[in-house]
Amino acid sequence: MSDTSTHAEESVDRETAAMLRPSSKSPAARMLTxxxxxxxxxxxxxxxxxxxxxxVKTPTFLFSSNGWRDLLLTPSLLILLAxxxxxxxxxxxxxxSVGSTLALTAYLTGRLFVDQAGIPVVAVFAIGLLVGAVLxxxxxxxxxxxxxxxxxxxxxxLYIYRGIVLTWAGxxxxxASDMPxxxxxxxxxxxxxxxxxxxxxxxxxxxxGYFLYTHRAGRDMYAxxxxxxxxxxxGLKVRQRVCAAFVLSGALAGLSGVLYAARYGTISSGAGTGxxxxxxxxxxxxxVAIFGGSGTVWGAAIGALLxxxxxxxxxxxxxxxxxxxxVVGALILGAIxxxxxxxxxRSRKLIEARDAS
Amino acid sequence: MASDVASTPTLELRDVAKxxxxxxxxxxxxxxxxxxxxxxxxxxxxAGKSTLIKIVAGVHRRDSGEFRLGGQTVDFSSTAESKAxxxxxxxxxxxLFPDLSVTENIFMGRQPLSSGRRIDRAAMYAExxxxxxxxxxxxxPRRPALGLSIADQQIIEIAKAISLDARLLIMxxxxxxxxxxxxxxxxxxxxxxxxxxxxxxxxxxxxDEVFDLCDTVTVMRDGRYISTKQVADTTVDEMVSxxxxxxxxxxxxxxxxxxxxxxxxxxxxxSAGVFHDISFEVRxxxxxxxxxxxxxxxxxxxxxxxxxxxxxxxxxRLNGVPVPPRNPRAAIRAGMAFIPEDRRKQGLVTEASVARxxxxxxxxxxxxxxxxxxxxxxxxAEPWAGRxxxxxxxxDMDAATMSGGNQQKVVIAKWLxxxxxxxxxxxxxxxxxxxxxxxxxxxxxxxxGQGLAILMISSELPEVLGMVDRVLVVCEGRLTANLDRDExxxxxxxxxxTHSLETQx
Numbered sequence: 001m002s003d004t005s006t007h008a009e010e011s012v013d014r015e016t017a018a019m020l021r022p023s024s025k026s027p028a029a030r031m032l033t034x035x036x037x038x039x040x041x042x043x044x045x046x047x048x049x050x051x052x053x054x055x056v057k058t059p060t061f062l063f064s065s066n067g068w069r070d071l072l073l074t075p076s077l078l079i080l081l082a083x084x085x086x087x088x089x090x091x092x093x094x095x096x097s098v099g100s101t102l103a104l105t106a107y108l109t110g111r112l113f114v115d116q117a118g119i120p121v122v123a124v125f126a127i128g129l130l131v132g133a134v135l136x137x138x139x140x141x142x143x144x145x146x147x148x149x150x151x152x153x154x155x156x157x158l159y160i161y162r163g164i165v166l167t168w169a170g171x172x173x174x175x176a177s178d179m180p181x182x183x184x185x186x187x188x189x190x191x192x193x194x195x196x197x198x199x200x201x202x203x204x205x206x207x208x209g210y211f212l213y214t215h216r217a218g219r220d221m222y223a224x225x226x227x228x229x230x231x232x233x234x235g236l237k238v239r240q241r242v243c244a245a246f247v248l249s250g251a252l253a254g255l256s257g258v259l260y261a262a263r264y265g266t267i268s269s270g271a272g273t274g275x276x277x278x279x280x281x282x283x284x285x286x287x288v289a290i291f292g293g294s295g296t297v298w299g300a301a302i303g304a305l306l307x308x309x310x311x312x313x314x315x316x317x318x319x320x321x322x323x324x325x326x327v328v329g330a331l332i333l334g335a336i337x338x339x340x341x342x343x344x345x346r347s348r349k350l351i352e353a354r355d356a357s
Numbered sequence: 358m359a360s361d362v363a364s365t366p367t368l369e370l371r372d373v374a375k376x377x378x379x380x381x382x383x384x385x386x387x388x389x390x391x392x393x394x395x396x397x398x399x400x401x402x403x404a405g406k407s408t409l410i411k412i413v414a415g416v417h418r419r420d421s422g423e424f425r426l427g428g429q430t431v432d433f434s435s436t437a438e439s440k441a442x443x444x445x446x447x448x449x450x451x452x453l454f455p456d457l458s459v460t461e462n463i464f465m466g467r468q469p470l471s472s473g474r475r476i477d478r479a480a481m482y483a484e485x486x487x488x489x490x491x492x493x494x495x496x497x498p499r500r501p502a503l504g505l506s507i508a509d510q511q512i513i514e515i516a517k518a519i520s521l522d523a524r525l526l527i528m529x530x531x532x533x534x535x536x537x538x539x540x541x542x543x544x545x546x547x548x549x550x551x552x553x554x555x556x557x558x559x560x561x562x563x564x565d566e567v568f569d570l571c572d573t574v575t576v577m578r579d580g581r582y583i584s585t586k587q588v589a590d591t592t593v594d595e596m597v598s599x600x601x602x603x604x605x606x607x608x609x610x611x612x613x614x615x616x617x618x619x620x621x622x623x624x625x626x627x628s629a630g631v632f633h634d635i636s637f638e639v640r641x642x643x644x645x646x647x648x649x650x651x652x653x654x655x656x657x658x659x660x661x662x663x664x665x666x667x668x669x670x671x672x673x674r675l676n677g678v679p680v681p682p683r684n685p686r687a688a689i690r691a692g693m694a695f696i697p698e699d700r701r702k703q704g705l706v707t708e709a710s711v712a713r714x715x716x717x718x719x720x721x722x723x724x725x726x727x728x729x730x731x732x733x734x735x736x737x738a739e740p741w742a743g744r745x746x747x748x749x750x751x752x753d754m755d756a757a758t759m760s761g762g763n764q765q766k767v768v769i770a771k772w773l774x775x776x777x778x779x780x781x782x783x784x785x786x787x788x789x790x791x792x793x794x795x796x797x798x799x800x801x802x803x804x805x806g807q808g809l810a811i812l813m814i815s816s817e818l819p820e821v822l823g824m825v826d827r828v829l830v831v832c833e834g835r836l837t838a839n840l841d842r843d844e845x846x847x848x849x850x851x852x853x854x855t856h857s858l859e860t861q862x
Binding site: 021030214215216219220222223225226227229230231232233234235236237289293294346347348349350351352353 | 415416435436437438439440448452453454455456457461465466467468470474475476497499500501503504505629630631
């Protein structure tokens with residue numbers, strides 16, 4: 001027995017010890033290690049490096065009023081989508097219909113201003129959110145009651161929602177002149193050099209992030225993603241929570257649809273095509289496990305920021321179109337491989353530590 | 358205890374029946390548990406204890422019968438309802454969320470809240486520490502549940518049940534993976550809960566534990582209520598005869614077979630964290646049993662030998678020829694057959710016909726120019742199905758509609774069609790009703806008689822003792838005993854299965 005225990009002390013390094021006995025540290029030290037070791041910090045580091053590289057090459061990338069504004073403004077919509085997508089993925093599901101939902105609510109926003117002249121902007125926001133939530137509810141009900149994988153359900157609704165926009169809009173296009181200036185200016189307006197869109201995205205992020213961490217429903221979502229069968233045995237409201245995740249994702253897609261209209265001014269039926277995959281990519285890059293149960297919306301938001309910023313920085317760095325796409329692909333693959341390797345290593349270490357004890 | 362008999366029973370079940378498709382799990386089950394009592398529920402595996410528990414827990418709904426909790430008729434359709442009514446269940450196999458912390462696992466769904474309905478994490482951790490203190494264990498409340506040993510997982514389940522403040526606590530073989538010290542601690546907790554006036558149901562296969570802990574015992578057999586006795590008024594022998602209700606020899610028709618040369622030789626097989634330095638051999642005509650507690654690593658060893666799982670070091674040889682690791686196809690070619698534990702998921706295409714299932718593994722040798730006809734499949738399947746007396750109307754019947762025993766025979770037929778030299782079979786009779794069990798046993802015995810080497814994994818001790826020529830006992834991933842048929846008794850096997858647990862801690 002004695003030789004196994006010395007072997008044990010060697011194999012149980014400090015990292016494993018920290019996993020086994022996190023309470024041995026003071027609360028402050030614990031928080032510091034958690035933050036420093038988190039995926040979020042690693043991605044933020046990559047993001048910072050990209051910004052620095054682009055700025056060195058072209059100083060206006062950051063140091064100009066437009067550069068700074070674009071850096072914050074461009075990713076705002078994707079951050080909103082990624083936050084919703086992250087919540088869905090945490091419950092071990094996926095929502096591929098967010099791009100179509102965005103298009104539907106964006107076109108609806110334009111139509112509301114055209115057909116109901118003088119409609120208050122607040123009402124448009126409320127309607128956008130509500131319509132998005134209803135579309136999300138359709139997804140959620142189909143997934144929760146139909147017992148069909150969400151990948152298939154939301155792939156279906158991706159085409160159905162897009163089809164609705166296509167039929168409704170046809171070749172019509174909403175132009176900036178159709179919408180009131182007060183609404184359009186929201187899209188680019190800044191307060192204290194922070195764009196309003198970014199503020200909205202950050203507020204949503206903080207609220208959702210706080211909710212997931214501190215409320216029972218939020219923790220339920222992690223539990224459901226971690227082990228759906230155990231969640232059922234625990235008596236958690238699995239269907240209700242999964243449904244809620246889809247409603248949130250839909251509502252945020254609806255909100256981004258309204259903001260899309262304000263930001264770009266022109267809306268055609270092809271708005272937001274393919275953005276759902278960017279959202280999934282951002283979530284994965286941000287360290288949310290694709291099989292659910294772990295990760296945070298903070299990571300997803302930083303992932304969205306990184307994805308958009310890299311897309312803008314690569315042309316500045318003189319990288320060809322093909323490689324720009326490939327870099328994004330490599331980033332997603334790298335994130336998934338890193339995720340698998342880290343979690344495999346973690347469980348192996350914990351099991352070895354158990355063996356040794 | 359006995360004086361409380363006059364009070365309203367906490368739980369009362371009468372004439373409860375439950376069927377799953379063609380399988381009758383419970384025909385007329387009954388149990389009455391009083392507050393302040395620890396009630397043992399005993400019976401062979403497959404007697405219906407787990408189904409009974411799941412009905413009380415709200416996992417299954419009874420087909421008929423009475424179900425009263427605290428005197429009131431109830432009908433749970435979800436586990437949340439039974440929890441709310443004060444029923445806590447510790448399942449045989451722990452169900453935890455690996456990604457979440459130990460504390461979150463205990464309080465999931467009913468975390469202590471502070472203002473604004475926010476989770477009060479500080480209070481939650483403090484309460485978890487309190488629970489662990491009460492149980493006398495040292496588990497960091499903030500560590501993830503991932504990587505906990507089975508015993509520690511069980512402790513988490515118990516902590517969860519205690520924190521529920523339940524009036525009825527059901528423990529389904531909670532001691533199966535615990536060491537002596539841990540069992541003592543659990544019993545102390547159980548007694549203190551009893552003294553608080555709660556009712557406990559305790560399922561165990563270890564009679565010493567039943568006599569040590571419980572005051573009343575209910576025996577079940579074949580889905581039926583048999584008898585309820587005061588523990589003080591009964592004996593082990595009486596309980597065994599009530600449980601079995603028939604001669605053991607009838608159940609396990611072991612025919613002695615001549616034992617030949619070694620077929621499978623395993624040397625120093627090691628997989629970090631799963632099993633260590635496993636060496637054994639199986640001879641032609643021999644049935645070798647692999648016994649041990651749930652989670653000891655038996656199935657993992659079998660999966661590694663067959664090449665499904667990876668291993669770090671060691672060697673597997675079949676008839677002296679090394680079998681490459683991580684390559685089940687090579688293992689099949691070399692002459693191995695593997696029947697996994699969960700035949701519905703891993704061993705059988707339940708939507709396909711019997712013929713297609715049987716012909717499945719030899720498909721490549723049946724196809725002509727890459728095409729496979731249903732006729733060729735039927736032709737190949739017929740002799741095997743006939744030999745095993747698979748009772749299906751026709752070979753084109755879907756496997757899903759067959760009983761567990763017949764499904765198992767189809768799986769065995771499927772592998773025999775490959776003419777194996779070694780058959781690895783994991784839990785051969787799990788989920789099979791008692792009548793058909795004997796048929797599966799007779800079949801295995803016959804196959805050994807024809808010179809097949811069989812490696813059998815089983816959690817049912819009577820099955821192991823009745824069927825095998827030799828038994829290897831695994832404990833926490835290590836071989837702790839190699840017993841011949843006449844040395845193997847329930848005591849020697851159980852001691853070896855819990856041995857290193859007790860010496861290590």
